[in-house]
Amino acid sequence: MRAVEFQEYGGPEVLKVVAAEVPEPGPGQVSVDVAYTGVNFADLKARSEGYRVPVLPFVPGLEASGRVRAVGAGVEGLTVGQEVAALTEGGAYADVVVADATTVFPVPSGVDLRTAATLPTVLPTAYALVHSVGRLQPGETLLVQGAAGGVGTVVGQLARAAGAGAVFGVVSSAPKAAYAREHGYDEVFVGAFQEPVLEATGGRGVDLALDPVGGATLRASLASLAVFGRLVSFGNASSEAPWSVGQPELYPLGISVAGFSILTLAKTAPDRLRDLAERAFATAVDGTVSLPVTAEFTLEEAVEAHRLMGARTSTGKLLLRL
Numbered sequence: 001m002r003a004v005e006f007q008e009y010g011g012p013e014v015l016k017v018v019a020a021e022v023p024e025p026g027p028g029q030v031s032v033d034v035a036y037t038g039v040n041f042a043d044l045k046a047r048s049e050g051y052r053v054p055v056l057p058f059v060p061g062l063e064a065s066g067r068v069r070a071v072g073a074g075v076e077g078l079t080v081g082q083e084v085a086a087l088t089e090g091g092a093y094a095d096v097v098v099a100d101a102t103t104v105f106p107v108p109s110g111v112d113l114r115t116a117a118t119l120p121t122v123l124p125t126a127y128a129l130v131h132s133v134g135r136l137q138p139g140e141t142l143l144v145q146g147a148a149g150g151v152g153t154v155v156g157q158l159a160r161a162a163g164a165g166a167v168f169g170v171v172s173s174a175p176k177a178a179y180a181r182e183h184g185y186d187e188v189f190v191g192a193f194q195e196p197v198l199e200a201t202g203g204r205g206v207d208l209a210l211d212p213v214g215g216a217t218l219r220a221s222l223a224s225l226a227v228f229g230r231l232v233s234f235g236n237a238s239s240e241a242p243w244s245v246g247q248p249e250l251y252p253l254g255i256s257v258a259g260f261s262i263l264t265l266a267k268t269a270p271d272r273l274r275d276l277a278e279r280a281f282a283t284a285v286d287g288t289v290s291l292p293v294t295a296e297f298t299l300e301e302a303v304e305a306h307r308l309m310g311a312r313t314s315t316g317k318l319l320l321r322l
Contacts, residue, residue: 003094004302006047007057012306014047017299020059023091023098025072030101032084036117037092038063039297039305039318040150041212041237042263047306049239052090052263061092062263065107065116066322075101083107087120087266087273093302095322102270105277108285118150118291118317119281124273125234125262126154126289127280129210130162133260134232138163140207143197143224145217146237147185148176148315150291155210156184157289168197168206172312179315194220205229215240227253234260292316 003020025031043060045051068082078084078101086092087103107116129151130136142159146152147169159167169180169188177188189196198205205226211218212235221231222245233243245257265273283289294316297305301320308314 001095002299003059003091004061004299005057005059005093009048009050011048012303012310015303015306017302020094022096025070025075025098027073028075028101029072029098030075030078030084030086030104031069031096031098032064032066032086032104033069034064034092034095034097034322035066035113036064037061037299037320037322038117038121038150039302039309039320040121041235041309043093044306044310045237045239046090059091059093061088061090061094061097061320063087063117063120064092064097065113065119066097068104069096072101077101078104078106083113083116085116085119087262089263093299093320095299100266100270102274103266105274105281108281110285111281114293114319114321115284115291117319118293119284120277121262122150122154122291122317123280123284123289124277125260126151126158127283128260128262128265128276129232129234130155130158131279132276133258134208134210134230136162136164136208139165141166141168141201141226143168143170143193143206143209143221144185145170145209145211145213145221147171147180147188150317151212151234152180153183153316154289154291156180158184158283160184161283161288166200168193168200175313176315194224197224201226208232210234212237214238214243218243222249222255222257225253225255227255229253229255231255231257232260233257293319295319296321298322
């Protein structure tokens with residue numbers, strides 16, 4: 001089979017298409033003939049920094065859609081040939097991927113495999129940020145970093161459906177701002193945002209801030225919170241030192257900070273992940289949210305997909321088509 005791997009860390013050029021052995025599922029696992037693979041920023045961090053890479057060479061890819069190829073011992077509820085969407089620890093940039101059965105989900109009725117590839121990471125993450133962790137209430141205000149990306153696109157729509165009072169986004173360019181406004185955002189700020197947010201809220205700040213960037217951006221998001229506001233960290237795209245907060249930041253306004261990682265939740269609480277995914281997928285089926293696929297590449301074009309995402313010009317979801 002074909003697979004895209006890297007044998008050293010570096011730029012997109014380290015990605016190489018290789019011939020690899022077809023993996024077989026172990027107990028509690030299934031193998032999937034991949035139709036589409038999602039491209040995520042975590043894949044770029046794996047390639048450039050070794051994020052969640054246990055050993056080299058490594059095949060990236062955290063999500064895929066396709067059909068069950070084989071079922072390992074002890075797996076129930078999944079059958080050969082069934083259309084599924086899978087969350088993986090890596091390996092999805094390939095014709096066949098193996099995943100734990102607990103993170104393999106039947107494709108909802110009426111959803112095609114192309115759309116299904118956008119579901120495993122983005123929708124449950126966005127749903128958790130708005131509801132399970134962020135606990136957005138009707139009338140509350142929300143600030144979202146990366147508003148034009150995959151998670152940001154869905155968060156804007158979920159927040160609007162949840163009755164948010166105002167949804168503010170932060171992006172890196174004017175075209176991204178225009179895109180975000182089409183997906184639930186009231187105002188979108190390009191670049192610096194702390195002062196514009198305070199101005200837009202009459203000096204009050206926002207009730208909930210969602211941050212995948214870390215570093216100085218996280219600090220500015222904290223400073224943008226209203227009294228009793230909440231911040232949820234769900235990434236460190238800046239690759240800055242891990243953040244920490246304490247009494248000086250939390251006590252004055254009674255703010256709180258939480259965190260979320262779908263890959264970690266898959267390990268620590270797979271049953272809760274399945275419940276979360278079921279509720280999140282339902283929002284795509286009933287039309288509450290949509291996640292546009294804005295660019296599609298062949299497996300051999302994975303380098304170009306990484307270049308596009310790394311250039312910070314992409315919006316929505318990028319896919320590899322197998």
